[in-house]
Amino acid sequence: LLRRNPVSAKAVGRVVIIVFLVLILVSEILLYTPALSGRLSLSVEMGVSDGRISGNDTIRSPVAADVRQALYLVHQFPQISTVYLYFDTSYPWSYSNPVDWYGISAHIETVSDFRGVPISVVVLSASQLPGFLTTSPAPGTVLIVASGVLPDTVFTKSLNLVAPWVKDGGILVWMGDRIGTYSGQSGVPLKYPSPLNPGANGTREFLNLSLLGGTSQFYNSTSMLASAFNLNYTLGIPFDDLNTTRLPAYNGTSIGNLQGGFTNLAIVPLGSGEIIYFGGPTEDATNLGLILTNLLETGLYTGQVVLVNVSSIALSAGSSIVVPFSFPLSYYPYGAGSTMVCSFFTQTNYLALFGQTNCIPLA
């Protein structure tokens, strides 16, 4: 090109355009060639014999990475391939915002696809919720309500379709403002106080009020389970977090971060079902999508998990290592026939999506 005319604007323009396209091609090759992509690769060989779980992890990472392995026992759980998200911007929200509220759906799908265990998210509007909640839930049916406000189509002072659905075996994931406090009307901004709000009586239909408290907006101390399953959710809402000392009395399990005797994430059983309660605002959909995928993929959402070991490994760029492990299994909480031994590997770097769960039956 230059040969024809060494200094013409046309020739220089052509060179610039070609160089740009070549750079784009290089970027695409880096992204889509498995050997060149920055994705961590992992193979886990695991077996149970003589009351011990033992095996080898083979890990290779093209870039510097921090990984964590959780070995745990879990009650047999249904693999979840579909979750439901209530989303309707014609109804109000509190301690939430539409971008993150809706964004959770995209992030769950993206992260689970990336890991090869796809979970699809079905979005339900306020008008679709009554039909959904009046149908008996199949085991492992998950409804995410990230608005902090329930719509008046399913929840008012005199109507509650949500709690019976949970008691019937449904799994409710709650985020945003305190559960049961508000009943939102279409097109009407949220007000407090208001005679339309169920308030504390509404909350009592889901949780014992004595569980709620805390004064902090930040939860930076990571619990063992939160660390093992990479549930690093640091935000809280004052007076809306859960008391860690009282949770066991209600068969609850703290799985989130801790601050002053309270946790910002816990699993609280209700009838045959349970509420996975985020005591914090719906912010940072990227992180929330990752946390929810970890919960659903590993079976932690059942609340029936016993940790065996947690280990962390730091890999330098381009390194490949084999990590042997062997740990005794002396405790079979759910009966040998219905207990699984699982390994959950996760990359803990901020915004890294890698995660892999491998499970084998204990028997």
Next chain:
Amino acid sequence: MASLTRRHSSGGSGSLGVPSRMAWPRRPIRHGDANYAIPEPGNRTDGSSLAGRLFEVTSESTHSAGEQEVLASDEANGIGPATHRGSSLISSIHAQVRDVLGRARYLIHYFAELRWIVLIGILVRVCLWVYSSQADLSGFASMSVTMAYGGGPYTFGNNYPPAWPLLLNLVGRGMAIWIPPSGFLQATPLNAILVGRIGILEPPALVTPAFSVAEKTLLLPFDLGAGLIIYCLARSFDSSHLSPRVAFAVWFLNPLVITVSSVHGNYDVISTFFVLLSLLMLKKGDQLFAGISAGIAITLELYPIFLVPLFVAIIVRGKRRVVAFRQCVWFIMGGAISGLVLLWPPDLLSQFLVNFSAGPRVGNQFGGFWVWSITTLPGPGIQTLSDTLTADSIIVSLACVAIATVSVVYLAFAWITVSRFRCESAALYFTALASIFAIYFSLPIVQPQNLIWALPFLLLGCLGTKSLRIPFAVASTIPVAFYFVGLGGPLYLFQGLSTFTSLVAPSTVISSVTQFASYHDVFFPVLLVSTFVILALALIETLQLGRAEIVAA
């Protein structure tokens, strides 16, 4: 073999049509010759800029008889193109390298009169690179981190057209050689919680200075390149040699350009560069590469698709139908080539379209297509940012796009009509400017960095109209005024403070509040002034047309 020829020599000419007292080129240029005859600025005899004259070269081979003799002699002696016939690979590569270096040296001399402006502009930018940061930059860093850890361009959930994530991937993978990708960002939990309190899309993390520098370094060549194209285009107006340099300075030292690229790290300048390059290639008669350049611009930010009617008008104006059709086909083929490269693999486009159309308030700043409104009907829409700026109705949204489309098509036709008579270039740039303002009309939110799109055409349009040359510098500050009034740009420097200190809260609050204000305030001034600007441009064009008709009569 190539030669240089001046199209419009103003002095006496030698065998190459060059003033005899000018020192270039002393001898024919050969392949493998790194010592092109570079003219010395001191040799100018007419007080004009030599650099500007050097640009006016053509691709036609117009060798004189003397040149032909030298060429024949060179080839006979195995010099120049003949070296390809019998020399070794190494010497051939060596010759090629010398050749490229020679041409680069030639170009540097061509732009020599801009060196101090370039130096000052780069120094200012480098100082700002390290310190400053803002919300979009954190999003860019997050995309880079995700891709560096093996994710795809849309894994992070962004809705930018594909070319930008692909460029960021290069930044991220390049940085990952020295810095772990997690080191591109530093967490600021308070930022995240402020999102809920104030309703602003603040990032949960800020970028580290290393990423800030790397990302903004990527933007510098496009800042500079766009300025050089403005300089080149401005040279075609007349023999005044001050104005092109001033036009370059007004662009490259413009606070709007510096802030958008070097403080915010927004990439509007890249799409602007490729729009200008497409225009330049069209003016040089290269429809294929003009199409490729336009395609690149569209895959960076969607708005240039609204300039396609104007590009087509440039191609077809004054040509026979067969020729015009053939050249349009070349232009479209160019666009298709860039589409094939930039939208590969096929699921990249589908991922983009899903993110573009499926998220709340997405896609509203790239061209007015606001598909999200389909799913929000018939509710009151999203409350967090602004109820007044947004069109939560598919009818309003499509009407905006329709108005913009009709406007740009009308403007393209109007330009063909006007340019039959006079003031071709100025009318072209004003038409492009008016088209940009028509695009602003269709956007639910006009963000301050989008004003970069209009600035080059405002500069060139004013420069090409004698009556507007004096106030052109004033006119060029209109976008800058919008920026500072609407956004409070300098306050973003407080976010840089967050990067280096623990003063996250006050800085974030300040930037959040100003950003919040900007979303409300910027649109209406832009709407108001753009109305007047479009009316004024229409008046100017009409007056020019009337004068031309009088002259013709």
